[in-house]
Amino acid sequence: MENIVEEINNETEEKYFDKPISPLKEIWYSLSKNKLAMAGLIIIILLILIALFGDFIMPYDPCVGELSESLQKPSSTHWLGTDEQGRDVLSRILDGTKISLRVGITAVAIALSVGLTLGSFAGYYGGKIDMLIMRFMDIILAFPSMLLAIALMSTLGKGIDKAIIAISIVTIPHYARIVRGSILSVKESEYVQAARVIGNNDLAIIFKHILPNVLAPIIVRATLGISIAILDTAALGFLGLGVQPPYAEWGTMLGSGRAYFFNANHLVLFPGLAITITVLAFNLLGDGLRDALDPKLQK
Amino acid sequence: MLKYIVKRLFLLLPVLFGVTVMVFIVMHLFTTDPAEIILGQHATIEQMAELREELGFNRPLHEQYFEFLTGAIKGDFGNSLITKTPVVEEIGQRLPATLELALAGLLFATILGVTMGVISAIKQNSIFDYVSMVISLAGVSMPIFWLGLIFIVIFSLKLGVLPVAGRIQMGYEPTNITGLYLIDSLLTGDMVAFKSALEHIILPAVALGMYSAALIARMTRSTMLEVLGQDFIRTARAKGLFERIVIGIHGLRNALIPIVTVIGLQLGTLLGGAVLTETVFSWPGVGSYTVNSILKSDFTVVQGSVVYLAVIFVLVNLVVDILYAFLDPRIKYD
Numbered sequence: 001m002e003n004i005v006e007e008i009n010n011e012t013e014e015k016y017f018d019k020p021i022s023p024l025k026e027i028w029y030s031l032s033k034n035k036l037a038m039a040g041l042i043i044i045i046l047l048i049l050i051a052l053f054g055d056f057i058m059p060y061d062p063c064v065g066e067l068s069e070s071l072q073k074p075s076s077t078h079w080l081g082t083d084e085q086g087r088d089v090l091s092r093i094l095d096g097t098k099i100s101l102r103v104g105i106t107a108v109a110i111a112l113s114v115g116l117t118l119g120s121f122a123g124y125y126g127g128k129i130d131m132l133i134m135r136f137m138d139i140i141l142a143f144p145s146m147l148l149a150i151a152l153m154s155t156l157g158k159g160i161d162k163a164i165i166a167i168s169i170v171t172i173p174h175y176a177r178i179v180r181g182s183i184l185s186v187k188e189s190e191y192v193q194a195a196r197v198i199g200n201n202d203l204a205i206i207f208k209h210i211l212p213n214v215l216a217p218i219i220v221r222a223t224l225g226i227s228i229a230i231l232d233t234a235a236l237g238f239l240g241l242g243v244q245p246p247y248a249e250w251g252t253m254l255g256s257g258r259a260y261f262f263n264a265n266h267l268v269l270f271p272g273l274a275i276t277i278t279v280l281a282f283n284l285l286g287d288g289l290r291d292a293l294d295p296k297l298q299k
Numbered sequence: 300m301l302k303y304i305v306k307r308l309f310l311l312l313p314v315l316f317g318v319t320v321m322v323f324i325v326m327h328l329f330t331t332d333p334a335e336i337i338l339g340q341h342a343t344i345e346q347m348a349e350l351r352e353e354l355g356f357n358r359p360l361h362e363q364y365f366e367f368l369t370g371a372i373k374g375d376f377g378n379s380l381i382t383k384t385p386v387v388e389e390i391g392q393r394l395p396a397t398l399e400l401a402l403a404g405l406l407f408a409t410i411l412g413v414t415m416g417v418i419s420a421i422k423q424n425s426i427f428d429y430v431s432m433v434i435s436l437a438g439v440s441m442p443i444f445w446l447g448l449i450f451i452v453i454f455s456l457k458l459g460v461l462p463v464a465g466r467i468q469m470g471y472e473p474t475n476i477t478g479l480y481l482i483d484s485l486l487t488g489d490m491v492a493f494k495s496a497l498e499h500i501i502l503p504a505v506a507l508g509m510y511s512a513a514l515i516a517r518m519t520r521s522t523m524l525e526v527l528g529q530d531f532i533r534t535a536r537a538k539g540l541f542e543r544i545v546i547g548i549h550g551l552r553n554a555l556i557p558i559v560t561v562i563g564l565q566l567g568t569l570l571g572g573a574v575l576t577e578t579v580f581s582w583p584g585v586g587s588y589t590v591n592s593i594l595k596s597d598f599t600v601v602q603g604s605v606v607y608l609a610v611i612f613v614l615v616n617l618v619v620d621i622l623y624a625f626l627d628p629r630i631k632y633d
Contacts, residue, residue: 139317143609144571147589150606154593155328231442235575238444239590254445257578265452272445280440 030292038286043281060088062095063246066197071264081266081284083257089266092248092275099249100230100278102162107229108222115175116218120206122176123183134180137173145170149232153241160249163242167232171225178221182214216293223289227282234275250275304621311617318609319371323364336380336596367602376603381595386603390585394607395478396466397584400576401538401569403481403500404508408569409562412512416519420527421546429517430455438513443572447506447579454502464581468495503580511565518561522554522561522603529553554625563619567612 021029031037051059059079065087072082080089122133140148149166156162186192187210195209236242237251238258245252250271257267332348333356342350346486351357355366370376376386415435419428455463462468466480473484473492481500526532528552535549536542574586581587584603592600 093305134406135313135317138314139321142314142318142613144567144574144612145573146571147586147605149610150574150590150593151322151325151601154596154598154601155325227440234442238442238575239578240594244490250385251442254442254448258448261452262456268445268448272442272449275445276437276441279442280436283436283440 006143015142018233027289029291031288036286037292038282040281040284040286040288043277044285047097047101047278047281049276050094054094054097058088058094060091062087062091062248071260073105073264073265074266080270081251081264082132083267084260084264089253089270092253093250095248096250096253096271096274097245097278099160099243100233100275103160103167103233103243104226104230104282106168107164107171107233108225111171111225112175112218112222114168115172116179116208116211118172119176119179120183121179124187124202124206124210130180130222133176140170140173144234146232149236150239150241153236158241158244160243160247162232163236165235166227170232171228174225175218175221178217179211182217183210186210186214195199220290220293221285223282223286227279227286230275230279230282300625302339302623307617307621311613314613315500315610318613319606322605322609323367324603326598327360327363333380333598336598343384371606376606377599379592379600380597386600389588389600390607392422393583393585393588396582397570397573397577397586398508399479400500400503400573400582401566402479402585403504403569404511404572404576405562405566406416406508407504408511408515408565411508412515412562413519413558415516417523417546417551419516419520420469420523423524428520429573432520435513435516438509438516441509442575443506444579446509446576447503447576450502450506451579462499466496466499466583467492473497503576503582506579507569507576510572511562511569514565515558515561519554519558522557523550526550526554539593555568556623559621559626560619564616566615566619570608570612570615 031041039212065085066080069078069082069084069086070084072078072086074081078088078090080093083089083092118133118137120128143151148170152166152169153162156165183206191213192205192209197207200209233242233249234251234254237249237253238255239250240255243249244253252272254268254275257264257271261268332347332351333354334350335342338346338350347359353532355363367377375385376390378385379389382389399587415431419431422428427576451463454461472478473489473496476483476486480496481493484490484496527546532545532549532552535545540549573582573584574590576582577584577587578590585608589601589604592598592604
């Protein structure tokens, strides 16, 4: 009898007094149940692997072609055909993964760091600092973002690094606004007041106490932001303002393939599909993260 | 209400001022010398210096900005460096084309987005719901310029049912009243022009509107689901109203505020997106004109058209904000 009681007690202890699940594990648990988000995550991992090890699986050199083999339709030797200079489209698309991911992730990282800092100061200090920062953000938001990115590219010049800068600048206000809003909502909370009372300085309060507690919407926006940055890079490339040939950027490939698409549809079809699949993967993961991080949506 | 509108208009002034400063600074960091653009690479140093003096490019920046600002207030953005025609005239000729395309894109996006969103919400978790959600996910993930090119391949090259590019068949232009070909041809009863303009606008409008349609569908679905779960919907059903009245009058009307806001904000997005769509379909609007001017380094045109489009964008967003306050009595005007 005693044994049974002990067993039940142990079981109850295990069940109810177990170590609390860490927030990260909780998010992962919730995310792993979302099939679409997992599909997005798997595609992203695959894309990262292609970006890292693509050089080893590329059938041909992406930047060098045989003019005698130009504009060939997909075949067993060139699975996705060749472009106007006889370069293998599949190799170029695989190579383009590197550029798209690099631009997407770097542009978001820059915009996020600047937006996070500006938004934090605006929200935390309020008053004139807030007004100054947010009015400046309003001015950037007063332009249709694609138009401003194009105008900036015309000043900065063409190229991958310049595309990253232009795309970062036009998206900074989105992050600044989200961070500011989140900070305003918790600024007067007890834990922030407590952190102040025990003598933390403002920077420590913002970066050590407030930001870790308002990260959820920022992470979601950043994930979705990568897909927007990839789309914008492709658009700049398509217009001839972004990454320059011979580099294989998907938008640039679409732009140069456009001249031949009357008799070589594959030059337009495949780079576009690559962009769509990549953007879709980040959108799926972003949507999944939003559901996993939003307590209201958790069952 | 009037006080609120006036206040919002005043708040707009610093933003618009900031817009002109920003465009001016960005454009004056231009690496190419305007004198070189006008005279070409073979001009002598003396000729270039003379032209710079004549056009005022060697004056202090603040003086040049002041002249730009006073000109902009009067609606004068100077002359194109290449064609020498006034920038405002060039933009004025192309603006109706851009507006027509953006409005047609918005109309398509609204009809498709709201219909898909409402049906998905009513038939939640059905096959229709899944299919429409997949379409809207694809819609926000596809580059609009790629979609445009694919449309051209399918509908113009393979099926041959719609034209590849342009706004209307040459020589069919209707009498100019509003500048919008579809409306002008209807007003003058010129059905041949209307048919041609309609055929030309379908592909660019659908390509342009697809992204917005997807966003509107997602917004409509989630708002409708929220509204349909409310008590007053249950009451409406309990008192025996027809389902279409419950959905249409009680449901959709209450879900309308966030939907209208998204639709309104899309007009601004569509104006920006027109830059790409116009390039793909050789649509003679402000967007393609701006891109061509950038590629030719014609910076007075870029300066003028960017300010012009930004002002329209800001005003459209303001109208949406005011409409929002007007539709939702819970929003306080002060």
